[in-house]
Amino acid sequence: MLGLYLHVPFCAAICNYCNFNRGLFDAALKARYVDALIAEIEGAGRAGGAGRAGEAGRAGEAGRAGGAGRAEHAGAGTRADTIYFGGGTPSLLDAGEIDLIIAACRRSFDVAADCEVTLEANPETTTTDRLRGYRSAGVNRLSFGVQSFRDDELRRLSRLHGADRARAAFAEARAAGFDNVSLDLMMWLPGQQVEEWLESVDQAIALGPEHLSLYLLEVYPNAPLKEEMARARWSQAPDDDAATMYVAAMDRLEAAGYEQYEISNVARAGRRSRHNTKYWTDGEWLGFGCGAHSTRDGVRWKNVSATEGYIDRIGRGEPPAVDVRRLSDAERLGDALFTGLRLTDGVDEIAIERRYGVDVWQRYGAELEPFLDTGLLKRQNRRLWLTRRGMLLAHEVMTVFV
Numbered sequence: 449m450l451g452l453y454l455h456v457p458f459c460a461a462i463c464n465y466c467n468f469n470r471g472l473f474d475a476a477l478k479a480r481y482v483d484a485l486i487a488e489i490e491g492a493g494r495a496g497g498a499g500r501a502g503e504a505g506r507a508g509e510a511g512r513a514g515g516a517g518r519a520e521h522a523g524a525g526t527r528a529d530t531i532y533f534g535g536g537t538p539s540l541l542d543a544g545e546i547d548l549i550i551a552a553c554r555r556s557f558d559v560a561a562d563c564e565v566t567l568e569a570n571p572e573t574t575t576t577d578r579l580r581g582y583r584s585a586g587v588n589r590l591s592f593g594v595q596s597f598r599d600d601e602l603r604r605l606s607r608l609h610g611a612d613r614a615r616a617a618f619a620e621a622r623a624a625g626f627d628n629v630s631l632d633l634m635m636w637l638p639g640q641q642v643e644e645w646l647e648s649v650d651q652a653i654a655l656g657p658e659h660l661s662l663y664l665l666e667v668y669p670n671a672p673l674k675e676e677m678a679r680a681r682w683s684q685a686p687d688d689d690a691a692t693m694y695v696a697a698m699d700r701l702e703a704a705g706y707e708q709y710e711i712s713n714v715a716r717a718g719r720r721s722r723h724n725t726k727y728w729t730d731g732e733w734l735g736f737g738c739g740a741h742s743t744r745d746g747v748r749w750k751n752v753s754a755t756e757g758y759i760d761r762i763g764r765g766e767p768p769a770v771d772v773r774r775l776s777d778a779e780r781l782g783d784a785l786f787t788g789l790r791l792t793d794g795v796d797e798i799a800i801e802r803r804y805g806v807d808v809w810q811r812y813g814a815e816l817e818p819f820l821d822t823g824l825l826k827r828q829n830r831r832l833w834l835t836r837r838g839m840l841l842a843h844e845v846m847t848v849f850v
């Protein structure tokens with residue numbers, strides 16, 4: 449079944465490290481954007497079962513030639529079992545707006561009764577009432593961008609919330625009836641020592657969320673944070689400490705009853721992110737909104753990134769997709785192997801052979817063998833997976849496939 453991704457590109461302030469597709473909140477622009485988003489979803493619905501990916505492929509070719517693909521028609525008449533509001537800061541939308549968007553999804557797709565509906569929320573934006581509104585609208589999973597439980601670290605990241613607000617937001621989520629909550633934490637922050645990082649991990653465990661995502665901070669060359677780090681003489685800990693942060697955090701989380709199921713993600717039993725799992729298991733999804741990506745039936749496309757540009761295109765009745773391309777068999781296979789290795793379950797060679805007609809070990813065995821010897825990779829019963837140490841050096845292994 450499909451996943452539906454809905455991009456919300458607004459933030460109350462722009463964080464100094466952020467590299468996402470987002471801009472400053474503007475109430476009037478937001479209202480126009482929500483209308484455009486609903487129109488795009490409904491456009492996919494109106495295309496009926498006739499559209500689908502074949503049309504997207506042809507449309508992509510036409511789009512490259514004529515400047516306007518019709519990729520948004522690729523999604524109609526299909527079952528979907530996940531909806532994911534990502535951003536940006538989706539929790540800047542009112543419950544009424546979230547309700548309208550989910551209703552548009554339900555009208556346009558055959559949405560499963562037990563659909564996982566996730567909304568990314570920033571702690572400074574929530575109240576119990578607001579979260580109750582989301583719950584009534586059909587959101588059943590929240591993902592909070594906490595990043596750290598230390599105020600000094602949050603200030604360095606120019607985040608608007610403090611640790612107390614993050615804890616309060618979590619309590620509000622529980623009070624509003626959410627029993628499936630995920631927290632994002634970032635490690636390897638400027639000036640952060642291993643013990644300080646583990647303090648945040650312990651605080652997160654103490655709250656008892658169902659799911660956690662742990663990311664390494666990547667400081668982009670043009671990020672304002674890079675300049676601030678130089679000015680304030682903050683540096684990131686040595687690589688070995690970053691490795692210790694990762695391994696120690698995973699150990700603590702496992703001891704607390706979480707299961708690591710992906711390089712950056714842990715969950716309690718039955719609480720893996722169903723939506724994100726589609727990205728790692730060769731699944732299919734449709735993205736709506738500016739900059740959203742879609743992948744279906746071997747076709748991949750991306751909507752125009754600019755918020756205004758997106759609204760204008762939708763307003764003119766033009767498809768928002770600007771980059772549509774049919775993936776070659778080799779690319780599809782490479783992606784399936786590359787993303788599959790992110791999962792602790794690893795890659796099922798038999799499933800790959802059935803789907804792509806390729807014997808993974810015959811094709812890649814010689815290049816993968818050294819990683820088995822050095823303990824980064826394991827192979828048993830035609831299944832390949834990264835060890836925890838291998839996860840730290842995942843990209844070295846994965847380059848074999850791309």
Ligand code: SF4
Pocket residue numbers: 458459461462463466467468470535536537570593
């Ligand atoms: S809240 Fe998230 S998306 Fe918005 S600026 Fe900060 S990091 Fe970027």
